[in-house]
Amino acid sequence: MSADFPSNWQCIQVIRDDFRHPGDGTACTEQHTDAFCLRGLLERVSDEIEHPVRGSDFLGYIEMPLLFVGADIFAEAQRQTLRARHFPKKSRTDFFFVFSYLGHHPCIAGIGNARFFLDVIPYPVHGERNVFDQVAFPGVVFFGEEREKQMDKVFLFEPVAACGRMIMFHLCAGLDEDFRNIQHSKLNVPNRHSIDCILIFQKKYSIDFVCINTRNSIEFGFRTGGVSMSKKIAVFFLAVCVLVGTVAAQKPVKLVIAGRDGDYGNAMQVAVDAYMTKNPNVTFEVLKLSGDDVYQKTVIDLRSGTGTYDLILIDDPKAMQYQQAGWLEDLDAMFKKAGQNLDQDFIQNVINLCRYPNGPSGKLYSLPFVGNVSLFAYREDLFAKYNLPAPRTWSDVLVAAKKISENEPNVSGVSFRGVKGNPILTAFLPIFWSFGADFFDAAGKPAVNSPEAVKALKFFLELAKYGPKSTPMNNTAQIRDGLLAGTVGIAPEVWPAWLGKINDPNESKVAGKVKITKHPSEVKKSSPMNGIWHIAIPSSSKNKQAAFDFLTFLTSRETQKLMVLNAGLPPSRKSVFEDKDILAKYPWYPAIMDALENSVARPRTLFWAEIENMMGGLVQEALIGAKTPEQVLNEANAKLNEIIKQ
Incomplete structure (x- = not known):
């Protein structure tokens, strides 16, 4: 941690681990009332967070991971401890905490006005690993009556490591006395996502704090006491840099790619080897299949929802089947979650085929692995x-x-x-x-x-x-x-x-x-x-974020150039076609770009x-x-x- 705490403040560093969902990843039911069950991963959300509050069955969500929170389940699960009556109707947000994932938007959660809500605040993303710079957040959007409420600026300290993860806290006064009843609540959350933070809040005249231990659950352990404060001191700010990025980067992840044989497989291996050099925690199983086999195996797997593959190659004329069936992850949404935009370097005639319906206004379901054309x-x-x-x-x-x-x-x-x-x-x-x-x-x-x-x-x-x-x-x-x-x-x-x-x-x-x-x-x-091959993330993948990180690496300018020079497959980016090193080896590459820009796709x-x-x-x-x-x-x-x- 890096902050100057008053000597009588106590801060507890958390333990990082996976979360495990108690159910099958589908909707929460009464069967899950032994824990605060968060409702799986929400696959697609609006960038503007326009989901309305719908009574007690929906309170809000957090963008990454995307979680539904059920108010009725929340209250029932916690029995007498977190019922809505424990919150003064007129109180403002009593506290909220902000946490973040490496490479994603920071997320905010709060309890107040009988609501447990989660929301997202956008922020600038910098650097290859999306390391957070020193920034300030002027406000945050809430749900329902609190939607337009603004928070004071939350300052983020300089990260002390390239892979550092920044954790921010907003400390507010005004908690009701009944909140003391919360003692040992547990929140079960879906797997593959980790939260590491310490929540500290002010309760009227004293500082209370909560350790959130992410070993399979979030454990709320409240302690009262601390420094007497004037009631006029309503808000405290604390920014903590938790050095969990390096730990997170070392978490083992295995990505299974349903790929092609021949030159396609060679090009994929070039990219995989380069990625593992920078990300030793990520391993790969690259299946080098014939065109017919990659189609048959992926269709069977995606139709059943088994989730064997994290990335798949798709021959262009077959792409519509995958897009129309809803088998592929919405990459537009994933780019937005990551605070990124699809750049304009891709050849438009090619990227349009990666959207459904085809064209600039369709949703993006894949990226071009190779800019193939006759x-x-x-x-x-x-x-x-x-x-x-x-x-x-x-x-x-x-x-x-x-x-x-x-x-x-x-x-x-x-x-x-x-x-x-x-x-x-x-x-x-x-x-x-x-x-x-x-x-x-x-x-x-x-x-x-x-x-x-x-x-x-x-x-x-x-x-x-x-x-x-x-x-x-x-x-x-x-x-x-x-x-x-x-x-x-x-x-x-x-x-x-x-x-x-x-x-x-x-x-x-x-x-x-x-x-x-x-x-x-x-x-x-x-x-x-047009003979491009798409690469996409199946909606059934168990490692979507890791797959997305590799996908953006695979289709980056640097990796496309590497694959061209070492495997000879054409890129899909204009800048790579125009690269002087590429032209020195393959002087006909401008003709390929010209052909791609004029190419005709087979019937959809x-x-x-x-x-x-x-x-x-x-x-x-x-x-x-x-x-x-x-x-x-x-x-x-x-x-x-x-x-x-x-």
């Missing part, structure tokens, strides 16, 4: 050799593919993935969209057999004539390896993860000769396919996986000549209509 690649040396202009339209691409194919016997004019399902459909979509086609019309009806869609598919098949005969069997490895070997003139669909070695002369025969850019346009603008539907498989299978049938473009798209439109009617 790209266009072509051999600049061959274009220069045959005086071909840089392709601005898909029509330009067709001309160039034909020229290269006819004049370079060892080079395919064009090469794209043709395996049915996701691969071929992903290759086709940038053409499909730029020709003015879409899956649904303005009225929401299936439109994949529109005239624009037919033209797009016919063009796609014409372009395929200048590719290898193996196109229907080609997948990622064939396109990537063909680019490195110099046997591909144009790759209409490439992804950032494929390009890490494209300029390495030890790996690529055409290092420095491949141009990476966004897709050409045609009837409409360039339409790269719960049935995307089924639609993708269906469309990808039919487009391949057109590629191998089994059906005409018209037959394929008419069949696709009919099946799409059946799918969305499920």
Whole structure:
């Protein structure tokens, strides 16, 4: 502690530990009257604290942790000791105390006017660990009749350690004599949150104080006596710095991440290792799963509410299912609780997909783990050799593919993935969209057999004539390896993860000769396919705050840069795309940012996986000549209509 106490004041330092909720974390009931039961964690609250007082069933809440307090339960639990009649109706707030959590708003609780209320006061947040600076609070909002009441300034002393936690007390006179009846009350609170403070208050002519021991419960132990005071001395102030931050930082926390394999897993491991260096109390279990597995496992877990995972990766077209089902934590609310705002460095077109409904006004349920987007690649040396202009339209691409194919016997004019399902459909979509086609019309009806869609598919098949005969069997490895070997003139669909070695002369025969850019346009603008992966906190997570702390670290500018340099995955922040160290290693990164800013998201539907498989299978049938473009798209439109009617 750091304060000059009168010699005859007694102050008791608290013991820090977890709280344990006596019930199942749901609503409190009469079964819990053996203790003052606080009603679980409130998942979402208004930043302006607009919840009204509703008689005796609601008194207030504290923002972090968010707790409901039941007046009837409070009174019944304490029997004869804390009934409302013990408080003078006209008395002002007799006392309240303010405590805080590392990285969150300080919180205030008080008893007065027959109310036990809790509320939040905002404050400036400074530094990486949100360490409190020396600040003053001009007021605080209360519930009900006390809502507009202002408190005098509470001064906060300078923290003595980087991870220090500041505890503040407001001492008031005027407690009623009946308050002496409170002797051994206990408050049980939900787990995973700790409060460390000493409550000291003035009762008329003497100083009473309360030790709040946070070992599984809050124990109120009142002692009377102390220094005689003049009744005119109504308010005392005391600020205490309790050095619990370091202890809190050492509390073991294990975060389980449902992540991806391959480069995604490598990037996540880079971030995890960096975080554990700064936070040795936090350990991780990172599951490196396939795209299908991460989807299936997380859906099963979130649907059941088991709470196995603290963070999960979500493929963008599947995000709506998670958002709509209410499975994800509201990150807007978590940022507000932390006194932070989502900065404007994220690419807007990307962050909009993390909101639901999609767009700047939707609630934020995830952040972009990787700024993935489809790209266009072509051999600049061959274009220069045959005086071909840089392709601005898909029509330009067709001309160039034909020229290269006819004049370079060892080079395919064009090469794209043709395996049915996701691969071929992903290759086709940038053409499909730029020709003015879409899956649904303005009225929401299936439109994949529109005239624009037919033209797009016919063009796609014409372009395929200048590719290898193996196109229907080609997948990622064939396109990537063909680019490195110099046997591909144009790759209409490439992804950032494929390009890490494209300029390495030890790996690529055409290092420095491949141009990476966004897709050409045609009837409409360039339409790269957005392929971001979201990272989100499940509402069922048992470690939401620790998960949020890691999430903000993971998506920070510094960590994104670290993941780019060490794992090669593209970021989602503009500042990282423009970083000089990044550009020195990956000179095509401005093209990725350009593509992301122009990218098109796949349809927002719960049935995307089924639609993708269906469309990808039919487009391949057109590629191998089994059906005409018209037959394929008419069949696709009919099946799409059946799918969305499920």
